[in-house]
Amino acid sequence: xxxxxxxxxxxxxxxxxxxxxxxxxxxxxxxxxxxxxxxxxxxxxxxxxxxxxxxxxxxxxxxxxxxxxxxxxxxxxxxxxxxxxxxxxxxxxxxxxxxxxxxxxxxxxxxxxxxxxxxxxxxxxxxxxxxxxxxxxxxxxxxxxxxxxxxxxxxxxxxxxxxxxxxxxxxxxxxxxxxxxxxxxxxxxxxxxxxxxxxxxxxxxxxxxxxxxxxxxxxxxxxxxxxxxxxxxxxxxxxxxxxxxxxxxxxxxxxxxxxxxxxxxxxxxxxxxxxxxxxxxxxxxxxxxxxxxxxxxxxxxxxxx
Numbered sequence: 253x254x255x256x257x258x259x260x261x262x263x264x265x266x267x268x269x270x271x272x273x274x275x276x277x278x279x280x281x282x283x284x285x286x287x288x289x290x291x292x293x294x295x296x297x298x299x300x301x302x303x304x305x306x307x308x309x310x311x312x313x314x315x316x317x318x319x320x321x322x323x324x325x326x327x328x329x330x331x332x333x334x335x336x337x338x339x340x341x342x343x344x345x346x347x348x349x350x351x352x353x354x355x356x357x358x359x360x361x362x363x364x365x366x367x368x369x370x371x372x373x374x375x376x377x378x379x380x381x382x383x384x385x386x387x388x389x390x391x392x393x394x395x396x397x398x399x400x401x402x403x404x405x406x407x408x409x410x411x412x413x414x415x416x417x418x419x420x421x422x423x424x425x426x427x428x429x430x431x432x433x434x435x436x437x438x439x440x441x442x443x444x445x446x447x448x449x450x451x452x453x454x455x456x457x458x459x460x461x462x463x464x465x466x467x468x469x470x471x472x473x474x475x476x477x478x479x480x481x482x483x484x485x486x487x488x489x490x491x492x493x494x495x496x497x498x499x500x501x502x503x504x505x506x507x508x509x510x511x512x513x514x515x516x517x518x519x520x521x522x523x524x525x526x527x528x529x530x531x532x533x534x535x536x537x538x539x540x541x542x543x544x545x546x547x548x549x550x551x552x553x554x555x556x557x
Contacts, residue, residue, distance in 0.1 A: 256413050257324035261286045261338060265379035267329040269389040272300045273416040275309040283313040286330040286338055293318050299386045321347040325413060328353050332360035332520045339363035350410055356438050357520025361400045372427050373397045374434045394420030398427025432481055436472040437492050439522050440465040443544035446507035453500030455493055465492055471538045475529055510552050518548045
């Protein structure tokens, strides 16, 4: 059987790193610019700098306008606020494809209602742009992929297709608890660090910052419990502190977005948690989480202006 073609929507750090690792293993891969339609197809050399090795591949980049049809696997690596536009563009294309969202946040899959096969991936890898067509990459462990609708038919075949030696994926029959655990940690990192204008190591260095992160974790875990999702708040806090220690000196993506006058992902993190609590009639459950998110959004708006 011919191996499925892989379309990566989003030519940022994660998209470029993934394209290089897939191409290196002779996968059929195409990098698609998510928001630009007027740029002609190009073939560029992309460099990925890992912990021990450097990788280079010639990658073909196109746009939605350059795609007559889409058949295979679509990996979406753009920021989640672009999903509505991406979903509309995909609906306009003929073909048969599965969609995998490699994004942070809750309910980022909503714009893809009506699509047959939609999966969420919880990334346990990080990548940053360090130059023109050059990115750094670090993988902590393989990233789990699971169906957002609980239908895991074909999941393992999909994971086998996108899995690579250096950027690993694994199938997960119940992605929801893992997704929530990652979101909760992001709600702390992506709000507290930008507001304090500091790096991820703040929770290891400062007990008051760690205390505030613990409050966010407790609020979000309580909300998850109301949804019937049982999580261990102590385990989440322990993991947050471990990440803080290992990424000491590294800036969280939301803070970098603010510094570079870009829209942040806070709407799919703290503010989505807040919207859920409001819809359930228990807004007081996530008071601190909501306020931190609103402050980040305000800070971002002021910076952009």
